[in-house]
Amino acid sequence: MRVFFLVAGLLLLFGTEVWGVYSLMPFTDIQEKETTAITYFFHHNILWLRVLALVLIAYPVYYIVRYKKIWQKLLLLPVFAGYVIVFYYFNYYMAPAQIYQPVQVKTFAPKNRNKISSDKLVIGVAMNGIAKAYPIQIVGYHHQVADTIGGTPVLITYCTLCRSARVYNAVVEGKPANFVLMGLNNFNSVFEDKATKSWWQQETGVAIAGPMKDKKLEEIPSRQVTLSSWFKEYPEAVIMQPDSNYLAAYGLANNDRAYFRLKYMQANAEEYKSKSLVIGVLYNGYAKAYDWEALTATRFLEDSLPDVSVLLTLETDNASFHLWNRKVKGYVLHFERIGNTGNIRDVNTQSTWNMQGACIDGALQGTQLEELQSYLETWKSWNAFHPRTEMYKDKEAETSFIRL
Structure with a gap:
C-alpha cells in the first residue's frame, strides 16, 4: 500500500x-x-x-x-x-504568460513622428472619433495589447499561429478587465481575465471556461491593412510605437509579409489546404470563406451572401483587403476590371472605382461603398470555429492554386 x-x-x-x-x-x-x-x-x-x-x-x-x-x-x-x-x-x-510579457512602455505617435515603416501590416481601429493603428509584428509578439480608445477599454489581439486578428471591448461584468495569455485551444489563443478567472477564446470572444462561460465579449470592428493604406483613410491616426524592452523580439527589420507565406509545400495538398489563408466573413449568422490566393490572382471578387451582395478587393500593396457592400442607392452594382489600371468599373453606370471602395469618376463619383467586417487567417482556424462555412468557388478564376 x-x-x-x-x-x-x-x-x-x-x-x-x-x-x-x-x-x-x-x-x-x-x-x-x-x-x-x-x-x-x-x-x-x-x-x-x-x-x-x-x-x-x-x-x-x-x-x-x-x-x-x-x-x-x-x-x-x-x-x-x-x-x-x-x-x-x-x-x-x-508558461505562455511568462514567455510573452505584456507591453511595458506603450506609446503612440502621429504620422510625422512615427517610426514604423508605412509598408508594415497593422490592425486598424477607428471609434469614438479616434483612429489608431497597431503593428502586427508588435501585437503578434505580445499576442494582446490593452488600450483605451476614446474612453473605451479595448483588447487588441493577434494569434500568430492561426494569423487571426480580433479587437474586443475589454469590459467584463461592467468593469475594465486585464487579460493574460494562457495558451492555446484548438490552435487558437486563449486569454484569462484576472477578475473572474474566466478563459476567453481569441477567435470568437466567447468564454470557454470559468464563471463567465458562454458569455461573449463585444467585438469592435477592425481592419488588417498596411499602415500606408490606413493613413489614406485616417491621416490623423496615431500608431503604436515599439516598446524598447522588446525591440529584438519584434523583428521589425524583417519583412512582415511572412504572415502571408506558407510553411508547407503545395505538393502536400491536405496540409497546404489546412494552412492556406482565407478571408472569412460572418454576416447575420452566415459564414463564408474566400481563398486568399484567388483574391491575389484576380484582385477583386464579387459574391452574394444572404441579405447582402459583396465586393472583395485587394489594394496594389497586395496586403490590404476590403469587403464592401456593393448595394448603392437601392441598386446592386456589378463590376469589371479596367485593364491593368488597378481600378474597376461598375457595369450599371460605367463609373470608375478604386480598390478602397471609392468612386473616382463617373455618375457615382464621390460615392463610398460601405465596408463590412472580414478576417484574414488560416483555413484550419476559421473552419474549426465556423464548421458550417461555405467556400467561395469562382468558376472563371484564371488561377492554378489548390482549391480549398
Whole structure:
C-alpha cells in the first residue's frame, strides 16, 4: 500500500505541473481533443492537487527515511530534484504568460513622428472619433495589447499561429478587465481575465471556461491593412510605437509579409489546404470563406451572401483587403476590371472605382461603398470555429492554386 501511495502521489505531483502547460501548447494530440474543462480544473485547483499529492507521499517518504537503507533514502534525492526542475520549467520557462510579457512602455505617435515603416501590416481601429493603428509584428509578439480608445477599454489581439486578428471591448461584468495569455485551444489563443478567472477564446470572444462561460465579449470592428493604406483613410491616426524592452523580439527589420507565406509545400495538398489563408466573413449568422490566393490572382471578387451582395478587393500593396457592400442607392452594382489600371468599373453606370471602395469618376463619383467586417487567417482556424462555412468557388478564376 505504501508503494501505491508513493507512486500515485508522485504521478499526481509531476502530472499536475506538466498537464497545466502541456495541454495548452500547440501539440496536435492535445489541441484536436476537447480538454478545456479538465485543463481549467487543473489550473485553478493546482494548489490543492499539490497538497493532495504531498499527503499521499508523506507517509511512504517518512517510512523510507525512518526505516530503509541509506541507498534507498538517497533515491529520494533525484526524485525530488527532478520535481523542482519540472516545477520551474513548466511554471516559469514554458508558461505562455511568462514567455510573452505584456507591453511595458506603450506609446503612440502621429504620422510625422512615427517610426514604423508605412509598408508594415497593422490592425486598424477607428471609434469614438479616434483612429489608431497597431503593428502586427508588435501585437503578434505580445499576442494582446490593452488600450483605451476614446474612453473605451479595448483588447487588441493577434494569434500568430492561426494569423487571426480580433479587437474586443475589454469590459467584463461592467468593469475594465486585464487579460493574460494562457495558451492555446484548438490552435487558437486563449486569454484569462484576472477578475473572474474566466478563459476567453481569441477567435470568437466567447468564454470557454470559468464563471463567465458562454458569455461573449463585444467585438469592435477592425481592419488588417498596411499602415500606408490606413493613413489614406485616417491621416490623423496615431500608431503604436515599439516598446524598447522588446525591440529584438519584434523583428521589425524583417519583412512582415511572412504572415502571408506558407510553411508547407503545395505538393502536400491536405496540409497546404489546412494552412492556406482565407478571408472569412460572418454576416447575420452566415459564414463564408474566400481563398486568399484567388483574391491575389484576380484582385477583386464579387459574391452574394444572404441579405447582402459583396465586393472583395485587394489594394496594389497586395496586403490590404476590403469587403464592401456593393448595394448603392437601392441598386446592386456589378463590376469589371479596367485593364491593368488597378481600378474597376461598375457595369450599371460605367463609373470608375478604386480598390478602397471609392468612386473616382463617373455618375457615382464621390460615392463610398460601405465596408463590412472580414478576417484574414488560416483555413484550419476559421473552419474549426465556423464548421458550417461555405467556400467561395469562382468558376472563371484564371488561377492554378489548390482549391480549398
